Amino acid sequence: MSAAEKNNMIKGVLTVLGKDRVGIIAALSAMLADANCNILDISQTTMDDIFTMTMLVDVSDVKGGFAPLAQALKAKGDEMGLSVQLCHVDIFNAMHKI
């Protein structure tokens, strides 16, 4: 069992890469709210002229399930010309923390 599964809260990371525009956070956070996901932390910056946003969200109790939400967010990103991905925090902890 992974670390996140041992604690009750399962944390996800939403990553957004692409060209900055009006309404990115509004659109994605509305979808997260609809799916019952609390935003725990948010950080945005510009790296090599690319708008980069990462959001830490609570995905313990996603309405409709994790996979459909991840898919819907990706589709919304495609629609807005952005690369959007939602995945569990475990992969980042595994790769970057000893």
Next chain:
Amino acid sequence: MFISTDEIIQTVRMIQQEHLDIRTVTMGVSLLSCVRGDVDSTCRAVYDKITSCAARLVEVCRGIEVELGIPIVNKRVAVTPIGMIAPADPEGCVKLAETLERAATAVGINFLGGYSALVHKGFTPAERALISSIPEALKATQKVCASVNVATTKAGINMDAVREMGQVIKRAAMLSADTGGSCCARLVVLCNAPEDNPFMAGAFHGPGEPDCVINVGVSGPGAVKAAIEHVRGQNFTVLAETIKKTAFKITRAGQLVAELASSRLGVPAGIVDLSLAPTPAVGDSVARIIEEMGVGRCGAPGTTAALALLNDAVKKGGLMASSHVGGLSGAFIPVSEDEGMIEAVRRGSLCIEKLEAMTCVCSVGLDMIVVPGDTEAHTISAIIADEAALGMVNTKTTAVRIIPAPGKKVGDTVEFGGLLGSGPVMSVRQYSDSDSSAAFVERGGRIPAPMQSLRN
């Protein structure tokens, strides 16, 4: 934030742009409990065992892919070497192969390994039957992979098996002449075969393994190449450190997938194979890493040293990232499955003899090499003997997966499709009559095991 944005973006880039993926989650299944009094009953027991153990394998892996955002390219099963449970008649063996194919289809996997025999010291009647049935078994199936271990460091080389495998490979090629001899892409001849290898075509579930186990093979040549692009011109210490750090991250992803798959399937986690497995996609090539190190063309002088450094750094980086390491562990150099290797052959910088040297310092052997269709069986056997000798003397795994493509000549290309890629036909040093290696291969018997001291 809990983890830096840089680190998050680095992972996302590795996956989205540098082809980082989990190459395979392979479930090992023991079939030793499936032996019955007649072959039909054995087949039923084999089918039931595989389909019950691996029923949720694909579904669970798909769930992990979505949650972690990392592709798991292949979901596979490896079984007990069929030579250990087969009847001593080739037709019965083919029935077992067809059963494996049905089971593979039922659970939704793309390859199943273990149509295998371990004959490094000698054959049982069942293993003789199985080996002679390999061409027909491969022809009758699409997903079943066959392997034969013909040598070990402790037992030496079974030259009778080596001789026979040359003929088996030729026959498998002829039976699939319409697809360029593609059956041979699912057939590998090994020395020092690992019992927990998750990679095809050489995967089987060794007799020392538990009843059921999850083994994971990672990948990521593109991620390694991207990392070393940042240290161009710097010395080898810096280069090796950079590769180690990248291999650590890649392997940690594999370890996480192994833990999750193991806990969700209720099956023990076996090993993570610390591998750099290329694909034919641009940006997913081991050859391009060697070129990025400064060897202008893969195959040029310097290639073997570059590959030695790469292989060693991948292992050192990966070791700390995983609780249990096994399988083949190292860089793979399958010609038809690596875009950079294919180009190196086409432009003439890479030949079979150079590949042979490279196999002394990396994880496998002469892999996915297409040779002219008129290559004699004894020439193929002699190539296998050379490769087995390298593995035997150097206490490492070596393998030969060679495709004598019927009707094809040097310069032609054979398309296998998918992960197997496309192979340019390579030249073989083949001499006729009294100058050939036929008399060497025809001797038969065993080459004795080598000394383990006075190692020069």
